[in-house]
Amino acid sequence: MPQIPETELNPERIAWARENLKNLPEGDAYDQMISGVAYDYTDSNLYMRRLTVHEMTDDYRLLRFRDSNFDVTMHRARRNKFLERILGKMDKSTFIEPPFFVDYGSNISVGKNFYANFNTTFLDCSLITFGDNVLIGPNCSFITVTHPTDPTERAKGLEFAKPINIGSRTWFGANVTVMPGVTIGDGAVCAAGTVITKDVPANTVVMGVPAKVVEHMTPEQFKKENGESK
Known part of the structure; x- marks a missing residue:
């Protein structure tokens, strides 16, 4: 449907x-956008945020280890x-490999111990919320916006968006696409x-196009497979 x-x-x-959240655009169009109401994406406040944050992610990609005197702690702090400035909410443990791409950022x-591999795309016209200990493989996409x-x-230039909610201890293999309005429960594994x-x-565990559940794990099985004692 x-x-x-x-x-x-x-x-x-x-x-x-x-x-x-931090770094939010001002104005009524933003409220419409995250509410799932049809909105005008050419609104000036939305447009300015997109242009600004796209340049920020470009600058993030260009951060050089050598410019931090090959000091890992300094380089991590610069990242x-x-x-x-890009994300709405993050923990100091957040790690995103460049390049990555956002609509608004x-x-x-993101929760604690969030890791995203190369070329992750977040079309965050609505909220994208991640729990703790999330692992994202390369070339994954989280798409909230639709038409x-x-x-x-x-042709009228309107679009709308639905939020994505991701639980804790989830793992996304390479090239996973998450579509608008999806909720993914704690401990889920999404195959490449x-x-x-x-x-x-x-x-x-889910796999396929579209995704289907291929395995159910009890919390005890999940802990055993992930080396957790409790």
Whole structure:
């Protein structure tokens, strides 16, 4: 079934974003965007944030280890300083391999020990929220934005977005695509090349296009396979 936009603002989501995220664009279009209401992506505040953050991610990619005197701690601190200006919420343990790509950056919230490999793409027109201990393989995409299926509606320049919620201790193999409005439960494993269009239960392995559950793991199995004693 094609997704459809919401018709009203989501006050709870707007309040959460304003209270918990940094680097947010101002204006009504932002509130419409994260609420799932159709919005004009050419809005000046949205456009300025996109242009600014795209240059920030370019600068992040160009940070040189040698410019930190080959000091790992200094280099990591320089990277984190950039990430704090790009992302909405992060922990000092956040590690993202360059290059990576965002629409706004400010709608991304990551927990502790977050790792994303090369060429991760976050189209964060709505909120993308990650728990703790998330591993992301290369070339993965998290897509919140979508468009009307009616071509006459698309021609009006409107789009809308649905949030993505990712639980803790999740793992994404290479080239995974997560589509708008998806929730992925704690401990889930998403096999390489998977396209995820529906919610993924906790402690499961999914694979395929579209994704299907191929294995259920009890919490005890998950702990054993990941070397956890408790």
